[in-house]
Amino acid sequence: MNLLSLSLLEAIVRTGSYSGAAKEKNFSVAKVSFHINNLQDELNLILFEKVGRQMRLTKDGEKVLEEARKILEATEKISSMKGGSPRLTGNLGIAVNETLLQYRLVNVINNFRQMAPDVTIKVELGTAYSIKDMVLRSEVDLAVSFNMGSYESPLTALPLCSEELGLFGSPRLKIEKEQFFLPNHCPNLNLLTWNFTSGPFRFFKRFLDKRGICMGKDMQVSGFF
Template sequence: MELKNLLTVKKIIETGNYKNAARALNYAQSTITFQMKQLESELGIQIFEKNGNRMELTQAGLSILPIIDRILASTKELICYKDSIGEIRGTLKVALPETLITYQIQPILRAFKEKAPNVKLSLQVMNCYAIQENLINGNIDIAIHYEISKYPRSITTNAIKTYPLVLVASPALDENQRDFISSGQKKSICHIQNDPNALYLKIFNQYLKEKDIVLDTELELWSIETIKQSVMSNLGIAYLPRFTVETELKQGKMIGIETEINNGEITAVFAYNKIKWMSPALRLFLQLLETSKLVEISE
């Protein structure tokens, strides 16, 4: 049985189909098809079935996935084994949202690179739902995100910190546009946002719906810094974790707008699969997280 065929199974799960997996692995698509036929012949089962443009695991494929993960984890354990002088090597895959990587986790990343310079640190920025899915599927080693739902029992989760959220605007915003408490309004204001699936945006959009407040337009920008600059230019308002705009609020470049949002905070967590082998790189990163000033609560 070829180890590369097992790696291809994981890449198909990650990318969604044979074509995308071939592109990611720099293979011809016919190579991917051959690998899967070879593996299915060896195991006597069908691993994938087509559903539209996606290849999804069959029930048999789901059943063997934990075994594939154990084999690949054992292989990774050999590759990452410390040499005689105790250097940590290998690859560590960490997924996290833009707000946390930009404003909270930088000191931990810097400390990790100082202590483990020979580790390839792969940072993947995505929304919380995609991060959780990728950890469950075994595509990443550590998930850092805002808490959205419970993980399976095989996943260990630790709280980092609970952060307040804030609605911000430019000081130049007209006084009569600053009312976000009265119900039944149609406001000629632009809602500036990044990923519409971001947890804090779902909280704000639900509040607008409950209050029957309709904003005139939306502007989607995939950069928190660009959103901040746009708010300061009075192009609209934004609902963000307060730590992302704390400096601008203190400097008077932005103002906080009062709301009646009851659950106006989010909790950041980090999670990893406790069943998988813990590489020295993963152990070090977890130690840095757990001993940092960020972490307030551990479960």
């Protein structure tokens, strides 16, 4: 249970719908539903029931809402007691690919620390797929990753930038660019990667699969480094 879930519960009742709460909080409807479902599971209670096309609070939901409003009101009062200018505080969990951290995010994180020195930042490293699971399990607040191609509910993806995908091979190989664009073509080339679950590798495999292009053997070489 957390303040966000309670705040969303209050917003749904006040605005009259999940979509109204989502709009107010700048969330997707799926994300609102995800947090409410988690709250119901944690309390082992049904908070809403569907009557026609409307969602109404159950008796248990009314009791939880009453206590939630007390908690939210008390939190607001305590926050207003802070002296001086408001400062960002708390913890921020970020999951990121190691390559992106090294080449893209170091300066971003340093700048954020200067803007919000009272925020504790925890960075978790992983592949595109493990990072996605961290967010789904609520182990981190946000993730910066390579595009995986699909992000099901309750995840919301925001494109930040685009990067070129580079392939490197021996100068002895004779590789024509068209080999990777001709439909149903099968160049006799082996593909080496540091991790089969990495975002760039999965992206390239999807690129080939859409064109019916097959390669030689796939090899993972991270164990040699």
